[in-house]
Amino acid sequence: MPHAPSMTVKGDRLESARTRVNAAMDDYAAELRRVDGARLGEGLIATRALKDRVEAVFAEGLRRFDKSGEYAADGAIDVVAWLRSRCKLSGGAAAERLGIARQLQHLPQTSKAFATGELGYQHVAVLARTAEHVGAATVRKAESSLLALAETMDPGQFTGVAKSFEHRVDAQAALAETNRAYQRRYLTVSEPLDGIVRIDGLLDVEAGALVRNAVSASLPPARDDDRTPGQRRADRLVELCQPHATGSADGAGPRPHLIIRASIDTLLGAPDAPGGELDDGTIIPAETARRIACDAAISRILGKGELEAEITRASRSTPAATRRALAARDRGCVAEHCTRPPQWTDSHHVKHWIDQGPTTMSNLILLCRPHHRRVHEEGWGLQRLATGRWKLIPMPRSRSA
Numbered sequence: 038m039p040h041a042p043s044m045t046v047k048g049d050r051l052e053s054a055r056t057r058v059n060a061a062m063d064d065y066a067a068e069l070r071r072v073d074g075a076r077l078g079e080g081l082i083a084t085r086a087l088k089d090r091v092e093a094v095f096a097e098g099l100r101r102f103d104k105s106g107e108y109a110a111d112g113a114i115d116v117v118a119w120l121r122s123r124c125k126l127s128g129g130a131a132a133e134r135l136g137i138a139r140q141l142q143h144l145p146q147t148s149k150a151f152a153t154g155e156l157g158y159q160h161v162a163v164l165a166r167t168a169e170h171v172g173a174a175t176v177r178k179a180e181s182s183l184l185a186l187a188e189t190m191d192p193g194q195f196t197g198v199a200k201s202f203e204h205r206v207d208a209q210a211a212l213a214e215t216n217r218a219y220q221r222r223y224l225t226v227s228e229p230l231d232g233i234v235r236i237d238g239l240l241d242v243e244a245g246a247l248v249r250n251a252v253s254a255s256l257p258p259a260r261d262d263d264r265t266p267g268q269r270r271a272d273r274l275v276e277l278c279q280p281h282a283t284g285s286a287d288g289a290g291p292r293p294h295l296i297i298r299a300s301i302d303t304l305l306g307a308p309d310a311p312g313g314e315l316d317d318g319t320i321i322p323a324e325t326a327r328r329i330a331c332d333a334a335i336s337r338i339l340g341k342g343e344l345e346a347e348i349t350r351a352s353r354s355t356p357a358a359t360r361r362a363l364a365a366r367d368r369g370c371v372a373e374h375c376t377r378p379p380q381w382t383d384s385h386h387v388k389h390w391i392d393q394g395p396t397t398m399s400n401l402i403l404l405c406r407p408h409h410r411r412v413h414e415e416g417w418g419l420q421r422l423a424t425g426r427w428k429l430i431p432m433p434r435s436r437s438a
């Protein structure tokens with residue numbers, strides 16, 4: 038039993054150090070119990086810092102344990118499985134710690150700040166994930182400035198900064214990650230049980246923003262409305278599912294809006310352009326911003342930076358009359374074999390308006406969201422068929438969609 042916790046050796050220095058830490062921890066807990074008010078607040082902050090230090094020690098040990106392959110001798114198929122069964126971590130928590138352990142050796146400043154307690158565990162996890170996505174060497178080049186930002190931000194804000202950094206330095210990797218996230222989407226609506234139906238699911242950030250905007254009531258609750266916010270969202274979702282609430286059948290009616298901020302480079306698809314930004318600050322890949330901007334009827338595009346006016350001038354939505362004519366001509370998504378009706382489609386500019394493509398019938402086709410996404414984010418080509426429908430062709434990445 039190589040790693041049984043009960044195994045102690047007489048004169049074992051690790052064991053005696055652990056005994057001293059435990060005694061100190063008892064002492065600390067007793068002192069913390071004695072304070073209150075502002076002093077207790079300080080104590081809680083210090084307690085978190087202690088926990089972060091323990092995580093730093095753990096990460097360093099885990100890096101060596103991972104390398105040694107010793108977990109196999111303990112019967113585990115990999116180190117994550119070992120962490121789950123022996124250290125009582127969930128799969129996600131185990132993978133996160135392994136990611137940190139592996140990346141820290143390539144991030145010397147992060148590693149040092151973590152070990153001395155200047156940098157908290159959650160910030161380190163964000164940096165490790167970023168290094169996994171774009172490579173530790175890339176993070177290392179910007180390590181000082183990222184660490185300086187980490188000091189001033191909570192982990193949630195810092196995640197936004199790290200995501201934006203990823204999009205800037207490696208648009209392709211960020212896009213691949215977004216495509217992976219999109220693959221994870223699902224929705225289940227359970228069978229009724231005890232009079233309750235459970236709804237559960239995952240969405241990519243763009244779809245999530247649309248749903249959130251749609252179910253967050255636009256009006257403040259009436260004075261005598263005693264429903265909780267959660268109940269109001271549930272009621273709104275059910276209202277939206279009633280057929281008459283979803284706009285006209287040709288998709289020309291009012292539709293949910295998304296606000297996107299993007300620079301002109303982003304919309305033009307320039308190689309190292311930053312990502313776009315949804316209203317709530319979520320960063321989306323440049324190609325996603327191009328797709329959402331493609332049918333400006335579902336979105337409002339705001340410029341970012343100096344060329345703001347240029348985007349605002351160029352951006353235009355498909356007029357309702359054009360949209361109706363498109364619905365009559367295309368009768369739904371034009372992708373070969375696709376049967377999705379007009380109200381589930383976007384109008385796609387065959388040549389994007391940002392590249393001077395006109396918003397007229399000859400340059401517009403209806404595509405459902407999965408097919409529209411395939412053309413933009415997944416880089417598929419479109420070829421017109423004699424039938425009036427369009428064939429989607431997998432293509433080496435091109436910027437002409």
Ligand SMILES: [Zn+2]
Nearest residue numbers: 328331385386
């Ligand atoms: Zn498009």
Ligand SMILES: [Zn+2]
Nearest residue numbers: 370375405408
């Ligand atoms: Zn389709």
